[in-house]
Amino acid sequence: MSETWTPDHMRKVFEQVKNWGRWGADDERGALNLITPAKRREGAAAVVAGETVSCALELPVHPSPENPHPAMHMMLAAGDDCLIPGFNFESVMDFVGVAFHGMATSHIDALCHVFVDGQMYNGFSKHDVKSTGALRGSIMAARDGISSRGVLLDIPRLLGVPWLEPGTAVTASQLEQAEESQGVRVAEGDILLVGTGRDARRAEKGPWSPIQTGLAGLHPDCVPWLHARGVAVLGGDGVSDPLPGSGIPDWPMPFHQCALVAMGVHLLDNLRLDALAEACSRHGRWVFQLGVAPLRVDKGTGSPVNPIAVL
Amino acid sequence: MSETWTPDHMRKVFEQVKNWGRWGADDERGALNLITPAKRREGAAAVVAGETVSCALELPVHPSPENPHPAMHMMLAAGDDCLIPGFNFESVMDFVGVAFHGMATSHIDALCHVFVDGQMYNGFSKHDVKSTGALRGSIMAARDGISSRGVLLDIPRLLGVPWLEPGTAVTASQLEQAEESQGVRVAEGDILLVGTGRDARRAEKGPWSPIQTGLAGLHPDCVPWLHARGVAVLGGDGVSDPLPGSGIPDWPMPFHQCALVAMGVHLLDNLRLDALAEACSRHGRWVFQLGVAPLRVDKGTGSPVNPIAVL
Amino acid sequence: MSETWTPDHMRKVFEQVKNWGRWGADDERGALNLITPAKRREGAAAVVAGETVSCALELPVHPSPENPHPAMHMMLAAGDDCLIPGFNFESVMDFVGVAFHGMATSHIDALCHVFVDGQMYNGFSKHDVKSTGALRGSIMAARDGISSRGVLLDIPRLLGVPWLEPGTAVTASQLEQAEESQGVRVAEGDILLVGTGRDARRAEKGPWSPIQTGLAGLHPDCVPWLHARGVAVLGGDGVSDPLPGSGIPDWPMPFHQCALVAMGVHLLDNLRLDALAEACSRHGRWVFQLGVAPLRVDKGTGSPVNPIAVL
């Protein structure tokens, strides 16, 4: 980071973009409040081609450098033993389980996922997240699903490269250049997805450790930009924050700290965006309807998701 | 069942509605093929009010008579120990896991979930579902999500009762009466949801065991009706089949056997439909856009889902 | 409980039997310290017949009234798909998981499992047990295994009944009568097992809910008796405490509160003792070597175990 981005400056940005109290002292939905009925209709109106595209990776059941805690997928009964006793019926079943936070599962972060100085969005205490679950800021804020207009900004496309190298930080200025280049403008209530080419790099070079090698993400100067534009939900093929960390003391992950905590903006992490970029490019349109349907996990800190773009 | 519904008759129905080969010998999507781009646009066009309603129950983490195998929700770190070592960042995390088939989790059945005579949809063998996962007919057929027009037929409303008693079988004639009463008509490519009032009964009487006490569902005479209408996906607040079983030898669950296996129609089980019925009633419209976004579980037999209706 | 057993009296008993500081301010082993090398030799010397008997129930993978949270046992690969790719080797594997506390899994309670007034054994704070695990009083105190002389007191045998009814409380006087009747005397460093006939009742009447119907256990007047005798570990076919609760305000489970917290006596819950009683009776000896081998779970609150008696 340049010398502008001191802890003091981050603190000022944090205070400047803070939405605490904006939707009431008890609000747990944060910037989801920006998705109005009119905005949902605008999302539906963005459906032109009638094509759906998934923005999720496959559930990461295999260990890999980017996935040190594999998800669980285990059969309970397969074709070799599928007859249910006493009931002439052939059926198979399985179990899925996942510690979805991390760097390999496409997931949504609930607002309680991160604290700054022991406080989450809207000033709720970290002590409201107990060993038995989150009493405040849980993913149940999004229990009825998220449906809005989605916008994809494809930064490698802007820069004419296949991918951004790990650690790269995309600036607000670059987001605006991508808007111009793609002929879109991010507006209040939008779900903004920023592509950095992680899928292309993985396909070419194999998976890598985001902790050790890093991930591309957004420069902290995008924080006020997102606030000004009124973005409702932010997603990316990484974790929005470049890794390994911003280098700003006390603010290692400015987006996790400012988007989730200050602005109440839910984050979509580890999306797969290459197929969406291809479809948008093919249709020549970078807006679409985006649906995100978290599992209804009471007291949960987020959920694995498969966000679906309808173009 | 009346005496018409013998095993021989069920077999004839099974053969009559069979879509095997209809979309190619290798097809694994089944009736999802009926959801065309035009149909997805029709779904999007059904968004009028700009309201989202979840059709899922909360993940059933507590044991209950309807839930003998509770789902898992466990915190990995809570507010009492949220500082990530060596990284000045406060964060909490959890794990979710579920054996989602059963009677208490809102889920989608993949086409490989059920066999008749050892065969799944399109004639694939039960031996393609191994202890390590499903090589054919997995939920990956729906990996890009399902988005179409949804229709809710609310049978208790038709009959003027708060709920149907466990074991009740809704006939095709009643579905048509509900259509007429609600002013809708189920058409090709629709996702049909049939409400039987399970949520209302649970709210009033507490949870009960579907295995022992039963569930309301559809009469097998709805099988040819669904085929004739070209329903793409079928869902309900029960498991489509009345429990405990149809009473027809070898055909204990005609919908699991004919919808999944013969027709290639994915099933949505254990939905929560009371909130959707309330919203439809309030808006005076029983059609909506419905999005279903299964987790991308390679070789999976289905997925927990939170289907979102956008009205 | 009789009127003697008031909260004040329980408090006095708690203070009277307290071993805090007895083995040092940092001690986490509690009464395991009573198992000296000589005691282990005494245990080994109790082996006469050369027969082993398990004191554990099968891992409870099926839901039942006594087991609302079934354990997990899932195959990762079975005989239908056992060839490891790229390695000409046929192998099968599985996964086991269990929330072992509860009423159906044979397990050992670590000393951190229970608090009185926010304190565990030796005065450590409940806040030392975090959402990420126990920093004090974990099962690692027994990481090198427990091996000592075991003594079984078989109360139904004493009373000439097949089992004690749920809720029954065995008194210290009855323990002494059983000693006399069986020709044994519980001594310092022993592992004491008290049988109440739960296995026989389950075999006859089927499983029942310990929470709703209750379990037989020990009367609180056994607390000072255990302390006087110097019992190192206490186990039973129930949970040592009668259920549902003692009826003494603030002291619902006197043994979980006084044995674990005051005395530092580890508890073995939900053992299977019918086979051991049969073997002891057959050999005419009620002492044996007993080995308990908790899994080495760092920061764990206990472990599922299969205690093995060698007669």
Place this chain on the structure above:
Amino acid sequence: MSETWTPDHMRKVFEQVKNWGRWGADDERGALNLITPAKRREGAAAVVAGETVSCALELPVHPSPENPHPAMHMMLAAGDDCLIPGFNFESVMDFVGVAFHGMATSHIDALCHVFVDGQMYNGFSKHDVKSTGALRGSIMAARDGISSRGVLLDIPRLLGVPWLEPGTAVTASQLEQAEESQGVRVAEGDILLVGTGRDARRAEKGPWSPIQTGLAGLHPDCVPWLHARGVAVLGGDGVSDPLPGSGIPDWPMPFHQCALVAMGVHLLDNLRLDALAEACSRHGRWVFQLGVAPLRVDKGTGSPVNPIAVL
């Protein structure tokens, strides 16, 4: 391997050491039958010092190169939320789960774990191990625990090195030299543990991938030696077989194939043996009582264990 060790030769060895039918056509205990009551008494008589030593690693909950599938340890309730509702009782709980086969969990292999030509010990078919569990050869064969005389042969000590390098194969001749050097002789019914210094190497160099870098183990010429001596159970700090594989076509893991399948010898994998070696050396005795207490997992292919040596 030298040219002697061809697939044909391995096949002859396999046939030569085969115990199928030796203890009856239905036998599922294999060489555990060699542990007679007299042998158990001999084990107990080996207790001299009265000291217990664990032979298990800690449950591997953290990802590492030797542990790509971490075990699960999750708190269900910690000190921040330990008051059980409606029951004035403070208690904490957790969950443990593990896919215990692999290279980082101390575990016992059931006889059904491996097949040769589709057959397990005593000729049972691989098809008896279903997606729902093992009908034959499960770990329930050892449900009453294993207690016998244990012998540790410490090969690095013999060779005057801190550890054997990965891939090293210890010969039968070396086992005999270790016997002579340590003043012990492996006899019928013993549990033989062979140390290769894995713990010392891990402590010095950090964990490594057994798949990629390898593990030390036994040369196949130890197979007939083990058979001749009548070893009941074989264990080691690796997986008995050197990795990566023997290099003999079709016989990549001669011990998993000959010990488990031909001889019916259960295997103990990934033990921790440094503490036991230290204790044996200190006491100047290399024999001890060894207890192994698998969890009673019906249809299980093995169990995580904490084998306890009593010296």
